[in-house]
Each structure stands twice: as C-alpha cells, then as structure tokens.
Amino acid sequence: MDTEEGYSDTSQSRGFGTWTTSDRDADFGWVDAVNSNNHMQPNPEPPRVQPTDETKNAAAAQASTTDNSQKVSKKSNMTISEERNAKILPMKKNPLYNVNLAIEKLNEYPMLKVRKNKRGEVIPTIREEKLGPIESVVSRFCQDVLCISRADTLPLSSQGERHLIWVSSIKAKHIINHLNGNGCYVVNRFPGGVFLKDKQVMGTTLREFMLERRNYCMKRCGANEKTPVDDSDDEDTGGVTYRICTHMVQSMRTDEEGCTDEACYNFGKQVCKHLDIFIPEVQSFSSYNALQDFSNRLDDELKGQLFVCKPSYLYKGLGFRFFHKVEDFQKFYHMTIGKETSRHDFLVQRVIKDPYLFNGRKVDIRAFMLIMTLRYRRVVAFINPGFCRVASAEYEPFNGQPSDEDQEPEEPENTKPMTPRKMRDREAEELDEKMQMLACPYQTKQERAERARRMSENQLFTDREDRSKELDEVFRSESLLEKIKGQIKHIGMRLASAIESKIWDAYGCYQIFGLDLCVDENHKVWLLEVNSQAMSEVDLLSPTQRVVVPAVIMESIGLVVECMYKSKNGLRLRKSPIDEFKETGFLFAQNFTMVFSTLKRRRTDYLPPRKPPPRVIPFYQRVDMVDHMIRQTDQRKFETTEMRRKVLAEKANYKSKVKAKDEEES
Structure with missing residues (x-):
C-alpha cells in the first residue's frame, strides 16, 4: 500500500499489522473511508491502465486455473446453492430481510454507500480465506449492499472519514483504547459489555428487577x-x-x-x-456466611424448589448442575466445618416452575438486542424477537417431592455396594436426562454425531426435525404473540436503561447481544441470561436459524451505518438524510424495533430553557408596595402589643383571685 497520509504502515508499530483472516475469529475490518465534505459527489471511474506483457501472462494463467477448477467442479458435481449449503449462511432471497428493498433505498440516498477515499481510488482488499459463516454474511453485505471495501491495514489518522470495523473482542479492546478517541471508528464491541455478559455482574446490575x-x-x-x-x-x-x-x-x-x-x-x-420483576432469583456466593444463609433458606422457604448451578462464562449448557436438596448444594460447594468456600465462578439460579410447553416440551426464546452509542452521549437500543428453541425431551413437572427413582433401592445383603465410578455414571445419566428436558440448546452425544454427519454430507434438517421455530409457530394466537413481543421489548428497554451510564462515553461502539428468555404457563417472560456473542450458538443445519440469523446481521449493520451517519452530521434519526422535514423512519429497519433512546435532557448537547426575564415594575407601584408593607408591619406590631397586654391582664387577674382565696381560707 502507499505510504501516504492516513494509510501508512505505522499501524504495525501499535500491534495491528496486516489483518488476515486465517484466525478462528476471522479478525478483519471493513473500511468505509469517506471524506465528509465530498459525500454527495458521484464515484469517479478508476483510470484505465494499458496492460503489459506481465499482466497478460498473469491473466492467462488465472483464466487457465479457473477453467480447470470449473471442470473439476463439473466432474465432481460439488456446485451447491447457498440455500442448501450447510457451511454458509444464505444472504439473498431471505424472507425476513428484503435486500433489494435496502438497495433501492440506498440508491435513493447514495451518501450512505460511497466507497471511495479522498484520493478517488478504491481501497485494496485482502483475500477471503477461512471466513466463518457469520463473517461471510458481514463481508458480502458490506461489499454488495453498502459498497464498502476491505482494507489491509487500519489508518490511524481519519480526518473526517468513517471506518466500519468487525473484529474479535481482543482486537476491539485495542482499537477502542488507541484509535477511537476522535470518534470516527465504528467498532462492534463495547468496553462495558461485561456488565451483561458476566452472569454474576448482571445479577448485581439488574438487582432491582429480580424476584x-x-x-x-x-x-x-x-x-x-x-x-x-x-x-x-x-x-x-x-x-x-x-x-x-x-x-x-x-x-x-x-x-x-x-x-x-x-x-x-x-x-x-x-x-x-x-x-x-422479570428475572428469577440469582445468587452468587463469596463467603461462607452467604452459603450458610442460602442453605438455611433451602430448608425453609425454598424447600422443594429446583435450582440450577452454572458457570459465569460458559454457554450451551456446559457445566450445569441441578439440585433441590440441601445435601446436594452443600456437596457441590464443598461446605466443610472449616468454613472454606470454593466455586466462586459459579452462580445459582431459580428454574422456572411451570414453563410454557409446545407439544409437551419446554420452549425458550433467543432474542437479539442491538445497542449503539452516538454523539453527545446518546445511547440507542433496538430489539428483535428472534426465534424459539424446543427441548429435545418431553417436560415432566417437578413437584419437589422425592419420586420412586430418587429413592435408593434396598440392596440385598449379598450384593456389593456401588463403586464410585458407577455412582458417577449414574449421576451423569440423571444430569443428561434433566438437560434434555430443561436446557433447550443442549445436544446429546448422538445428536452431535448426527449433526457432524449431516455437515459432512450437506444435509439440512427438515421442518419436522428442526428444533428451532419461529414465534408465530409456537405462539399461534395473535393476542398472545403480541403480548410476548411487548414483554420482550420492555425487557430490552430496561436492559438498555440499566447500562446506559456505563457505555455512553464509548462513542462509535455497537454490539449485538443475545437474550435467553423463558415463558411460563401464565405467559410471563423471564430473562435467564445475556450473551455478548449473540451468534455463538448458530445451528447451520436449522432452516429457521439460517433465515433469522443472516437477517439480524444484515439489518444490524445497516442500522449502525445509518444511525452513525445521521448522528455525525447532526440529523434526526427518524428523518430523511436529505430533507430534515421529511419523515422516513429508519431506512434499514424491517424487523428491529427501537425501544430506548437517551433522554434529551441527559445528553451533552442539551440546552436548558432560558428563564424569562424578571417583570419590570414602575416606580410608583413599588412605592405603593413599600407603603403597604410598612402598614402591614405596623398592624402586626399593634396586634402583638395588644395580645401581650391581654395576657398580662389575665395573669394579674388570676393572681388576685388566688390571693383572695388564700386569705379567705386563712
């Protein structure tokens, strides 16, 4: 690349180097470097260069390799469409997000899709190697719809340009600390995301909404x-x-x-x-006294209730333990006479007692929340209802009473006791049964093996085999569906308001959070946990998720580009980018709903209303007012003097009566 201003190799000295895509997280960035003063100009055509002998030979070699690759693909019949390929997510022909409609709106407002830098050249891109399914959707949407090119390095000096970045969490922290000071970098991570992704910190942040x-x-x-x-x-x-x-x-x-x-x-x-209240009880223990208090509650008010113990940072049901007895709780937390504590990275959460059932199985909801920070400390949040996930086993109600299976069978005298290995195997089987019944995204060994076989053969699940369903398939009543969506929006609004003061200084940052929700039999929605990596549990074999997840990604990126552009140029979010008096709404919004925005009086650009000037009173009126106040003062003095005289007269009369009475008695 050229070593000109804004695109030098000095970024390597700060630990960036060339952003390759060979890592598992696919650390790469899309750069939309646009001069804010020239955003209305049309894109100039690149200059034509006469081909040389070297370029002709290279083009011929490339054409020969492409012909050979096409012949091989025709012989092996490996050409598979995006809709049937299990290793990528389809972007076009999505019923939940109309890409053509977004392109039409961008053609109407071309200032959002310019792709030239201030020198008029297209920023060079890097090869797309080993991109994951999520990163591929982001890359294709940015290049095909938003017309954003991918760059080798990130320029340190922006000078009025915008840079849309999609990187991993580690590299995002480095960018936020070093490059985001001027507010021209749009990074897909929040520095305050720990307040939601850490389950222990989330329990403290959202304590007021807990049961x-x-x-x-x-x-x-x-x-x-x-x-x-x-x-x-x-x-x-x-x-x-x-x-x-x-x-x-x-x-x-x-x-x-x-x-x-x-x-x-x-x-x-x-x-x-x-x-x-929309969060079930969550407890984390840092001292022996806290463990003892909760143990006493299990014997008293929480007797017979089912709890789940899960780690703070794992997902997909890893490390879960279920218990409803005091003995199991004390055994797991290693409560000894020496008052020692362990398992500090675990927490205990109440299991929903009577969940909503779909065909006799438990259902949970994966919703998506998009939060971004704009200029002047303005935090904006959008919510998407997402999809439902159905458990793999039928739900059996838990009443807290010991069943016949829980009671230990009477062993004959001649039989040997169970070995520790058999006891561990028995506990693992019981845990697997509970996970299939209570944890919807949980997969057994057989399911994982079948999933690997289907991935290798590009065989997707059918609608009957798919455990992911859309909301209208599970909640078939329109009134019930609207009620569920209303509660999801309310929960998203409360979450955004809870972390508003912690992230409003991170201008230019955005993030997609995944909300795990559960519905009980009374149709009340409960928040179980918040995932910072909303796309970490994507099932590429599920037809439902193959439609919902790409729609969420594309719409989120479009909303971020639109809101950041309008905020930077001082435009209203719901107005047209050209005419401030024309109500157009959000151009990219199709399934997301705006649920939160920072109040105007809490932003830094808020100017309080000026107080009206004091009323000017003429001189003669002021003289009359002073005379009236003097007369009132004299009247109060006269009344006070008269009252004192009356009191003294009453005292003197009372004393004379008492003296006369004493004389008569003597």
Missing part, C-alpha cells in the same frame, strides 16, 4: 392506604402492596392477583406497578 423479598417499591405505593372490602373497620384488605412476600417468591406469581395465601399481609392486594 427477591428485598425488592420493594421505592415510592411505597399503598403503604398508607386503607380500602376495606367489608364494612367492618377491623380488617384492612384490598388496595396495593409495595413489597414482595414469601409466597410470591415460592409461586413466582407477581401478576395483578398477588398473593393467594389468606394468612399473608398481601392477600387480596394487587402488586404495585413499579415492581417490575
């Missing part, structure tokens, strides 16, 4: 209300409750009915609307 007895309404709604149902004044029932009782924690019911126990103080009261 716990400690949560209550800060406004204390209904604390002083007395609305008796009967005419008697002895019973104070009805009204609104501002706190959560033990029975609500046990039954996981926080709807309008409230507590159903007649002996509870919350019986017959509606739950306060400010008690916004």
Whole structure:
C-alpha cells in the first residue's frame, strides 16, 4: 500500500499489522473511508491502465486455473446453492430481510454507500480465506449492499472519514483504547459489555428487577392506604402492596392477583406497578456466611424448589448442575466445618416452575438486542424477537417431592455396594436426562454425531426435525404473540436503561447481544441470561436459524451505518438524510424495533430553557408596595402589643383571685 497520509504502515508499530483472516475469529475490518465534505459527489471511474506483457501472462494463467477448477467442479458435481449449503449462511432471497428493498433505498440516498477515499481510488482488499459463516454474511453485505471495501491495514489518522470495523473482542479492546478517541471508528464491541455478559455482574446490575423479598417499591405505593372490602373497620384488605412476600417468591406469581395465601399481609392486594420483576432469583456466593444463609433458606422457604448451578462464562449448557436438596448444594460447594468456600465462578439460579410447553416440551426464546452509542452521549437500543428453541425431551413437572427413582433401592445383603465410578455414571445419566428436558440448546452425544454427519454430507434438517421455530409457530394466537413481543421489548428497554451510564462515553461502539428468555404457563417472560456473542450458538443445519440469523446481521449493520451517519452530521434519526422535514423512519429497519433512546435532557448537547426575564415594575407601584408593607408591619406590631397586654391582664387577674382565696381560707 502507499505510504501516504492516513494509510501508512505505522499501524504495525501499535500491534495491528496486516489483518488476515486465517484466525478462528476471522479478525478483519471493513473500511468505509469517506471524506465528509465530498459525500454527495458521484464515484469517479478508476483510470484505465494499458496492460503489459506481465499482466497478460498473469491473466492467462488465472483464466487457465479457473477453467480447470470449473471442470473439476463439473466432474465432481460439488456446485451447491447457498440455500442448501450447510457451511454458509444464505444472504439473498431471505424472507425476513428484503435486500433489494435496502438497495433501492440506498440508491435513493447514495451518501450512505460511497466507497471511495479522498484520493478517488478504491481501497485494496485482502483475500477471503477461512471466513466463518457469520463473517461471510458481514463481508458480502458490506461489499454488495453498502459498497464498502476491505482494507489491509487500519489508518490511524481519519480526518473526517468513517471506518466500519468487525473484529474479535481482543482486537476491539485495542482499537477502542488507541484509535477511537476522535470518534470516527465504528467498532462492534463495547468496553462495558461485561456488565451483561458476566452472569454474576448482571445479577448485581439488574438487582432491582429480580424476584427477591428485598425488592420493594421505592415510592411505597399503598403503604398508607386503607380500602376495606367489608364494612367492618377491623380488617384492612384490598388496595396495593409495595413489597414482595414469601409466597410470591415460592409461586413466582407477581401478576395483578398477588398473593393467594389468606394468612399473608398481601392477600387480596394487587402488586404495585413499579415492581417490575422479570428475572428469577440469582445468587452468587463469596463467603461462607452467604452459603450458610442460602442453605438455611433451602430448608425453609425454598424447600422443594429446583435450582440450577452454572458457570459465569460458559454457554450451551456446559457445566450445569441441578439440585433441590440441601445435601446436594452443600456437596457441590464443598461446605466443610472449616468454613472454606470454593466455586466462586459459579452462580445459582431459580428454574422456572411451570414453563410454557409446545407439544409437551419446554420452549425458550433467543432474542437479539442491538445497542449503539452516538454523539453527545446518546445511547440507542433496538430489539428483535428472534426465534424459539424446543427441548429435545418431553417436560415432566417437578413437584419437589422425592419420586420412586430418587429413592435408593434396598440392596440385598449379598450384593456389593456401588463403586464410585458407577455412582458417577449414574449421576451423569440423571444430569443428561434433566438437560434434555430443561436446557433447550443442549445436544446429546448422538445428536452431535448426527449433526457432524449431516455437515459432512450437506444435509439440512427438515421442518419436522428442526428444533428451532419461529414465534408465530409456537405462539399461534395473535393476542398472545403480541403480548410476548411487548414483554420482550420492555425487557430490552430496561436492559438498555440499566447500562446506559456505563457505555455512553464509548462513542462509535455497537454490539449485538443475545437474550435467553423463558415463558411460563401464565405467559410471563423471564430473562435467564445475556450473551455478548449473540451468534455463538448458530445451528447451520436449522432452516429457521439460517433465515433469522443472516437477517439480524444484515439489518444490524445497516442500522449502525445509518444511525452513525445521521448522528455525525447532526440529523434526526427518524428523518430523511436529505430533507430534515421529511419523515422516513429508519431506512434499514424491517424487523428491529427501537425501544430506548437517551433522554434529551441527559445528553451533552442539551440546552436548558432560558428563564424569562424578571417583570419590570414602575416606580410608583413599588412605592405603593413599600407603603403597604410598612402598614402591614405596623398592624402586626399593634396586634402583638395588644395580645401581650391581654395576657398580662389575665395573669394579674388570676393572681388576685388566688390571693383572695388564700386569705379567705386563712
């Protein structure tokens, strides 16, 4: 590359070098280097160069190699379309995202798709080697739709240019720390993503939305209300409750009915609307006293409830453990007499008691949330309902009572006791059965082997074999589907507002989060966890995910490019890039819905309204006002003097009466 201003090789001194795609994470970047002053000019044609003998020989050699490759492909019949190829994700002909409609809007507003730098040359690209399925979708969408070229190195000096970057988390941290100071780099990672991806930190950040007895309404709604149902004044029932009782924690019911126990103080009261609960109880332990307190709760108020113990950073059900007994909990956490603690990187979460079933199996939802930080500390969030995942085994209700299988069978006297190896095998079988029933993305050994065979033979799952379903297939009622989508949007809004103050300084950053949600039998949506790598569990053999995931990626990148351009040029997000009085909405939005935006008074560009100047009073009116105040003061002095005289007269009269009475008695 040329060593001209903005494209020198000085980036290698800071640890970047040439961005190749040979790594597993495919660390590469797409650069849209555009001068902000020339964004309305048409793209000039590249100069024509006369071919030399060397270029002719190279072109002939390349043509011969392509002909040979086509002959080999025809002989082996390996030409497979994108829709049937199990190793790539199709981008075109997507029913959830119309690419042609996006291209038409870009043709109407060409300032969003320019691909020339300030010198008028196309930025050179690197070879696409070993790209993953997600990176391939990003690369094809940026090149074919947005007309963004891929560069070898990232320029350090931007000078009004924009650079769209898609890299791994490690390289994103380096870019954010060194290059994002001028605000012209758009990076696909957040420096504050740990507040959501770490399950322990998420439990602390979203503590106010968790189902716990400690949560209550800060406004204390209904604390002083007395609305008796009967005419008697002895019973104070009805009204609104501002706190959560033990029975609500046990039954996981926080709807309008409230507590159903007649002996509870919350019986017959509606739950306060400010008690916004959508996270089941999550506990992490850092001391022996915390372990002991939770162990005591398992014997008292949480007796018979099912919990799952899972690591903070793993996914796909790895490292999960289920328990409902105190003995199992103490055994897993190694609670000894010496008061030592372990398993600090694990947490305990309540399992949804009565989940929503689809054909007798548990269902969870994978939703997608796009968050980006714009100028002036403005945080914007979008939500996509995503798709549903069905468990591999039928759900069996858990009532907390020991079943016949849990009870140890009586062994005859002559038989030998179980060896530790047999006990471990038995525990592994029980865990596998629970995982198939409770963890929807879990895969058994047989399923993994079958999946590997299908990947090698390019055989996709049929609609009946696919365990991923769209929301309208699972929730077939329109009213129920709208209710579920409304709750998902509400959860996304709460998540964005919770981390707003932690990420609003990271201008030019965006990230796609994956939300794992579960629905109970009362159609209430619960948030289980948040994944920073939203595309980490993509099933390339699932027809549903092969449609949903590319649509989410393409729409997210389009929204990021559009919002960043409008924010940088001082335009409104829902207005046209050309006419600020024309309402066009978001040009790339098709399935995403905007659920959060920073309030105007909290941004740095907010100017508070000026106070009106004080009213000017004429001189003669001010004289009259002063005279009136003097008369009022004299009147108050006269009244005070008269009151003192009356008090002294009453005291003197009282003393004379007492003195006369004493004289008569003496």
